[in-house]
Every structure is written in structure tokens, then in C-alpha cells.
Amino acid sequence: MSVARADSLDSKELRRRSRKAKVVTPPPSRRLRVPKPIRRLQRQAPMYAVQGLSALSTRLREMTGRDVIDMNRVMEIVQFVYQQRQLASRGPDYVVDEFGFDAQWTESLLTLFNVMYRDYWRVETTGIENVPATGRALLVANHAGVLPWDGTMIKTAMFAEHAHPRHVRALVASLFMGMPMLSWFLRRTGQTVGHPDDTRRLLDRDELVLVFPEGVKGTGKQFKDRYRLRRFGRGGFVATAIRAGAPIIPISVVGSEEIYPMVADASPIARLFGLPYFPITPMWPWLGALGMIPLPSKWRIQFHPPVHTELIAAESAEDQSLVMTISDEVRNTIQKGVYENLKLRRGVFV
Amino acid sequence: MTPPALKSHTPQRVLISGVSNPLGAEVARRLATQVPTLFGCDVADPVSAVEAMDFVHADTRHAVIGKLVRQLHIDTVVHMAVKVDSHGDDRTVHETNVIGTMNVLTGCAGPSSPVRRLVVKSSQAVYGASPAYPSFVTEEVAGSDRHAYGLKRDLLDMEQLAQEFSLRTPGCRVCILRLGYRVSEGTTLGQYLSLPIVPTFAGFDPRLQLLHEDDAAEAVVRSALNDHEGVFNVAGDGIVLLSQAIGIMGGRPVPLLPFYGRWIGRLAMRAIGVDLPGHLAEVLTFGSVADCSRLAQTFRWKPAYTTRAVMDSLARGRDAEVIDSPSPPQEYELQVFLQRRRRLAGNSLRGTPALTLRK
Numbered sequence A: 001m002s003v004a005r006a007d008s009l010d011s012k013e014l015r016r017r018s019r020k021a022k023v024v025t026p027p028p029s030r031r032l033r034v035p036k037p038i039r040r041l042q043r044q045a046p047m048y049a050v051q052g053l054s055a056l057s058t059r060l061r062e063m064t065g066r067d068v069i070d071m072n073r074v075m076e077i078v079q080f081v082y083q084q085r086q087l088a089s090r091g092p093d094y095v096v097d098e099f100g101f102d103a104q105w106t107e108s109l110l111t112l113f114n115v116m117y118r119d120y121w122r123v124e125t126t127g128i129e130n131v132p133a134t135g136r137a138l139l140v141a142n143h144a145g146v147l148p149w150d151g152t153m154i155k156t157a158m159f160a161e162h163a164h165p166r167h168v169r170a171l172v173a174s175l176f177m178g179m180p181m182l183s184w185f186l187r188r189t190g191q192t193v194g195h196p197d198d199t200r201r202l203l204d205r206d207e208l209v210l211v212f213p214e215g216v217k218g219t220g221k222q223f224k225d226r227y228r229l230r231r232f233g234r235g236g237f238v239a240t241a242i243r244a245g246a247p248i249i250p251i252s253v254v255g256s257e258e259i260y261p262m263v264a265d266a267s268p269i270a271r272l273f274g275l276p277y278f279p280i281t282p283m284w285p286w287l288g289a290l291g292m293i294p295l296p297s298k299w300r301i302q303f304h305p306p307v308h309t310e311l312i313a314a315e316s317a318e319d320q321s322l323v324m325t326i327s328d329e330v331r332n333t334i335q336k337g338v339y340e341n342l343k344l345r346r347g348v349f350v
Numbered sequence B: 001m002t003p004p005a006l007k008s009h010t011p012q013r014v015l016i017s018g019v020s021n022p023l024g025a026e027v028a029r030r031l032a033t034q035v036p037t038l039f040g041c042d043v044a045d046p047v048s049a050v051e052a053m054d055f056v057h058a059d060t061r062h063a064v065i066g067k068l069v070r071q072l073h074i075d076t077v078v079h080m081a082v083k084v085d086s087h088g089d090d091r092t093v094h095e096t097n098v099i100g101t102m103n104v105l106t107g108c109a110g111p112s113s114p115v116r117r118l119v120v121k122s123s124q125a126v127y128g129a130s131p132a133y134p135s136f137v138t139e140e141v142a143g144s145d146r147h148a149y150g151l152k153r154d155l156l157d158m159e160q161l162a163q164e165f166s167l168r169t170p171g172c173r174v175c176i177l178r179l180g181y182r183v184s185e186g187t188t189l190g191q192y193l194s195l196p197i198v199p200t201f202a203g204f205d206p207r208l209q210l211l212h213e214d215d216a217a218e219a220v221v222r223s224a225l226n227d228h229e230g231v232f233n234v235a236g237d238g239i240v241l242l243s244q245a246i247g248i249m250g251g252r253p254v255p256l257l258p259f260y261g262r263w264i265g266r267l268a269m270r271a272i273g274v275d276l277p278g279h280l281a282e283v284l285t286f287g288s289v290a291d292c293s294r295l296a297q298t299f300r301w302k303p304a305y306t307t308r309a310v311m312d313s314l315a316r317g318r319d320a321e322v323i324d325s326p327s328p329p330q331e332y333e334l335q336v337f338l339q340r341r342r343r344l345a346g347n348s349l350r351g352t353p354a355l356t357l358r359k
Helices: A002-018 A036-064 A071-088 A103-120 A149-160 A182-188 A196-204 A236-244 A267-273 A288-292 A314-318 A320-344 B022-032 B065-072 B090-108 B150-168 B188-193 B213-225 B242-248 B262-272 B278-286 B293-299 B307-315 B329-344
Strands: A124-126 A137-141 A168-172 A208-211 A248-254 A300-303 B013-017 B037-042 B053-057 B076-079 B117-123 B173-179 B197-201 B230-234 B252-257
Touching (some): A036 A071, A137 A320, A149 A168, A149 A248, A236 A248, A236 A314, A248 A320, A300 A320, A314 A320, B022 B037, B022 B213, B076 B213, B090 B117, B090 B150, B117 B150, B173 B213, B188 B278, B197 B262, B213 B230, B230 B293, B242 B307, B252 B262
Parallel strands (some): A137 A248, B013 B076, B076 B117, B117 B173, B173 B230, B197 B252
């Protein structure tokens, strides 16, 4: 009996199992579906393109005897595009820090900035070993060029040259933090408002903080004043460094002055748009968006040995004469470094 | 010379003004188990009855609080009748916030006043938002905007009145809580984030900081039970970007609203059905994140929900359990009736006769 029952159960079970699983098909998308072969081609087109390019590069190398198309660069670009597509589809669960810094996205952009760093401005960096691999530090640099490309290049230098790549968090004038798109981009890539509270907070988290004490006065100076440093504010950066116990690392940047040679400042237009200055260069605004392309000057960045403000007692931050002395010392170091690097540079564009 | 009244004391008789708003009701529910005698007053009927609380219809816009406080021997006043996220017109908001608070303060002032502690609900909206603010606004930042108007101005005036009261009345500790933005159902920000396609201000993706209803109520209860004096930011840990918040809610951000001329964007939003007040439009462009370290140090407590958790709980629709749905009026009347019957039946533990002042 029991055998028979088991048998019948088994057969039922078998029948149940033999039933085909219902295939759940997704509802047909309302968008037009292109035919299958074309879709396959779409998927494989990048691969074919890369294969074709590599074949072409081999052929060209055989013909001319040198690398006309560098396949490494091409692969970098392909990788960049794929990375961007991946980042675009990561949904709302990505991590940003309290300042709105998206490290993953910023690192993906480094490919682009590396091209500017290596090929466009051919930046030569010296003294990168003065930046500590761990712990807090306040980087202080001269500011020039109409747009803050110098900050971008210092950040890229930390990734391209340093043994322990680290993100640099720059401080930005609050004016730029109120501008559409720009403020979004700046916050996303790790910048924050140039407020003593923010500086202290970042230094307390053992970050590298980059500050341009010249501020807008530096970027907005005209071409005839190039490489002459402006006033360093009231030395607030020194007081903050002393309070936070962080060393100051002066940085001299050469080459940033020539990217947009500003021959005049149309201040009425600037006032109309609420900008600190409106540059007139040989290209801008005459050539429209083309005028925004920076000139390919030759750059040098020098990181100077640190000023050990972390050894000074925190109470000394109130001592304005000490603060101003250190501020002047840092400014002189940077100015001297700028002159030395100008001498080392053979020409403006070579 | 310290006044004898400044001794630390546990609150015995607590009056909550504005118990009929959801947050006030939640605070009453939590305080009911902690203090011996609890009174509540508001203009409207309470959303749900708390058995241990005596409710009285009283409008803070009239000078009734003084009488109430003296006759009921109130030692702690929790002032929650402050409109922050309401759809009333500016005039009502001003009357309630500034004039109402002024009445409460004058009621609590004077040598004959038994009040030893005052908790005032304020909001992070006093800051509004500005690109010039530090990334984490501290309590001192408020008031730096000289051209504040609307709700921001009202809250500033209200807080200033409370501060002056605190200086003039050394016998009374004043605690002002700047509660962060809340996104439960019915709040403007919650409504905005729940839209299927969310128009955002073009070119901006601000950082938001939120506060859960539970934590808001807990902060008010803690400040009513303990001796904390001063102004405190209360908001959840961490931040969430506006685009992330919209993504968590399953919507899609569309940068449609113009940045220059934010009022055009506000008009457009009103056409959709979301009435963005001025300060909220600022927050949705520049973002507002408060520094809550003073709260953590003084209260030895911080909100349990992080901003991310608040967003997640909103997305899961779990906020329904925080605020009870309003009970029908008969049920409330019935509960009050039964409560009074129990009292009259000889339970003389509560020292007051039932009190109803109906208009």
C-alpha cells in the first residue's frame, strides 16, 4: 500500500516537476526595438573600432617608423568612456562625504586632467616629496589665470607624481559657490567654501587643504602684472594652520599666467553679472566658446619644504604680528620660487 | 550670586502650547509618562487624546498663558505653537510666531511667575541658505542676513524675544531648539521630494540635512526634562544630495527651475501644487547643513536617525507609525468624558479638577 502511495505521490511530483516553468517575459518596451543584428553591431562597434585603430596604428608605425597613434592613450579614452557610463548608472546609493565630495567620480575625471597635465601643459613638478603621505597639511599657492586651472593641476600633480596619491581639498571664494554649474562641479570634486570653520574641519579630518590667499585678486590681475604676487589677505590661513596644528607647504606655480592673457577687465559687464571681473583676452570674448580654450603654455610646479607651523602653540594664533610674519615668509618663499622657475623655463610655450 | 530658583529641578507641572500639531502631540505622548502633571493648550482640537493630559482651548495670540501659568502653578512651559511649515498666509504665521511667543513670554515673566524652564521650538529655517555660509552652520550664524524677510525674519524676531526674556528673567532657563528640516508626509519638503518628476534649480545639487519626527520629539522632551540653556541645532547626522534624495524616492530630478529670479521657479512650483516658501527655495539651491556638535556635547545625545535613514524611512512609508491618524471628534470627547468621570470617582492623585475652558 505504502509503496503504491509513494509511487502515486512520486508520479504526481514528477508530473508537477515536468511542467514547464512559466517564462516571465518583461512587458514590451514602448520604445522602438531595433532588429537583433543591428543591436549586436551596436554592442560590438566599440570593439571593432579599437581593433581597426590598432591595425591602423601598426600600419602607420611601419610606414613612418614612429608611434603616430599611441594605443595606450586610446585605451585610456575607451576606459574613461566606459567608467563614465558605469558611474551614470550607479543609482542614488553612491557615497559622498559631508562636504558633498564624490571621490569615485573625481578619480574618474583624473584621466582628463592627466591629459592636460602631461600633454597639454607638460607640467614639470619638483619637491613633491615635501607633501606628507599621511596627516594634515595646508598647501598655499599663488593664484593666476582667469579660471582656477592651477588648483586642478596641483590636485592632478598629487595623483600623478606623489608616492601616496591623495585628494587635495581646495578652498573657494563663496562667490563661486553661488554660481550655477560651477558650484555643483566644485563641491562634487571636493572643494568647499573658504571659511575658517571649513578649513579647521577639513584639517581635523587629516586632509590636505589647498588655499590661495591671494583669492580673486590673484586670478583677476592683468597680464602686465603677471608673476607679481598680490597681498596675502590678513594671514587668516596662518592662524588656522597654527590652531589646527598643520604644517604649511608653500607652492609656486609657473605657467598659469599665460593660459588666458588678460589685457583688460570690463568691469561694467562684470558688475552686471555679479562677477568679480570680466576678462578681455586676445581670444575672449571675440571667439566665443573657442576663447575659453586655455593656451598651451609650459608649466612648472614647485612644492617647497614645509613651514612647521604645527610646532607653534595654538594660543599664538592670536598673536597678529607672528601670524603676519609667517604669512610674509610664506609669500616670499612662493615669490622667490616663481622667479627661480621662470628662469628654469626656456620659453613661455616650450 | 546665583538665584535659588536656578537649582536643578525635575519638572512637576508642564504646559505644552500647540499640542494639536503632530509634533506637539507626539511630545505630549512622550512627556505624559515622565511628568506627574501635564497640561496642553491649542487653538484646534488635539489630533489624538493623551489620557494623562488636561487639554484646554487657548490661543497664544491672546494673553491667556499668564493666567493659565499662575493658576495651574506651571513650572515648565514647552512652547510648540510656532508655525514653520504651514500653508497659512504670512500674516497668520507672523501673528502666531512673533506675537504668540511674545504673549507666552510675558505670561511667564514677572516675579509671581512659577515658571522655571521654557522650551521654545524654532527651526533651521532661521538660517535660510547662502553660499557664503560655512559648510556647517553653527548657532552663531543666524542673524547675519540683514535682509531676512518672511518666516526667517519671524523666527529671528521670535528667538530674539526669547533671548531677551532669558536675560531679563534669571530664574528661568530658556532652551531654543532649531529643529532641522523634516520630510514626513504633509511637509512641503516631503511633498516636493515625492513628486514623480522633480523640477530642481538648474545647475545646483545642494546637500540636505534632515531630522526624523521621532528625533524631533525626543529632543524637545529631553530639553523639557533636563537643564539645558541656550540655542541648539537639532538635525540628523550626515548629508544626502538633493539628486540622491529624489533618487531614493524613485523620482527623477529635472533641472528646470531658473537660478536667476528664483521667484519664477516658486511660481512654477505653485502651479504644480507645491508651495515652496522663500527659505526652502534657498535651501534647494545652496543647501543647508547645521553643525550639531553643541547639541551632542550638552545633551549627551544625538538624533538616532541619520539623514540617509530619514530618507530611507520616508521612501518605505514607515513614517505613518510616527504620527497617528487623527481620531474622530466624538472619540476625543468620549475620552475626555471618561477621564473626568475617573477623576470625579475619587482618584485624587491628580491635584486639579478637570479643567475645560471652551470658547
